[in-house]
Amino acid sequence: MSNLPEARALDAADPLRSWRGLFALPPGVVYLDGNSLGALPLGTASRLGEVMRREWGEGLIRSWNTADWISLPRRVGAMIAPLVGAAPHEVIACDSTSVNLFKLIAAALAMRPGRKVVLSEPGNFPTDLYMIAGLEAQGLAERRLAPRAELVAALDEDVALLLLTHVHYKTGAMHDMARLTRAAHDAGALVLWDLSHSAGAVPVDLTGCEADLAVGCGYKYLNGGPGAPAFAFVAERHHEALQQPLTGWMGHAAPFAFTDDYAPASGIDRLLTGTPPILALAALEEGVKLIAGIGMERLTTKSRALSEFLRAAIAETAPGLPCISPEDPTARGSQLSFRHPEAYAICQALIARGVIGDFRDPDILRLGLAPAYTRFEDCWNAAQALGEVLESGEWERPEYRQRAAVT
Known part of the structure; x- marks a missing residue:
């Protein structure tokens, strides 16, 4: 009692x-709402003050180099990696969960030519389903929904990608990541896991489950602040084949060469799109430090x-x-x-x-x-x-x- x-x-x-x-x-x-917005770490305000006053205020544009702003997406991604069972070079902090979903769904479809079906479940988090629908409207994808008990049976030769949220946002029910990833691979499909309600709260082993792709949000259990940058994971074996559709300048192999034609960066860096939001990433870095420190x-x-x-x-x-x-x-x-x-x-x-x-x-x-x-x-x-x-x-x-x- x-x-x-x-x-x-x-x-x-x-x-x-x-x-x-x-x-x-x-x-x-x-x-009891840290699963929607994590509490403010006490160190965040002082860290942001330092970034604003010293790095931005005094360093000005020099701080892209002197304060190493340019590597923040990779640094924060590497800190998140052990929390989700990934290698440091497989995770990058950038954009929002929704944008990262779009990028990785499109990339998965490109890696499975001849297949257009993206399989998910009814009641999945809306943005996951909406992103599939957006690609469907462009003629690039075909959305298929199956109840949890029927997901494995719905994996046929037309499925390019299985997209699921690891922990359901309404019920908290957790998928068996290893079992479903294995079933998708047996059917020739890739798997994209949404870890927004998992990262920093429950065990995740992307490498052990042989997961292909994953996204997650930075403002829940990682305490990065409202609208904090999200993160994306791509297993190393897919890095060379990865074609992300939002070919912004920061994902270029040499962004400061300013060439007219796009050439993707190597590895996880090709998932970058626009200029990193330094203040937001600095806040996220403080939250992730705390969670990583606990383990x-x-x-x-x-x-x-x-x-x-x-x-x-x-x-x-x-x-x-x-x-x-x-x-x-x-x-x-x-x-x-x-x-x-x-x-x-x-x-x-x-x-x-x-x-x-x-x-x-x-x-x-x-x-x-x-x-x-x-x-x-x-x-x-x-x-x-x-x-x-x-x-x-x-x-x-x-x-x-x-x-x-x-x-």
């Missing part, structure tokens, strides 16, 4: 307890312990609320999702109490667990607040039903 003394005892014994102090967390707030084994262990504690606590305080995340903690991401027809209003009532989770249409309340800074006491307080909100019916207040632009 979960209780407050147990939560405090678990926090006292938590080997990661000191890391929480490296994040800016407002007093009196229980933050995935410790993060995973705590994530699973937090989610099990929270699941047990909510089963006591809100026993009628159905959890739609997998029961097995090894089969889900670092979140718990609950279904209720008034989930939006319940979420707003919790936020008014200082418990910040989020809502996903049409009826899902998500509670994310960022093991770098979430406490067991936070989980207990959230469970207590949820039970009180449901029992009191305070979510019925009209102000909690008014939909904001961002839900």
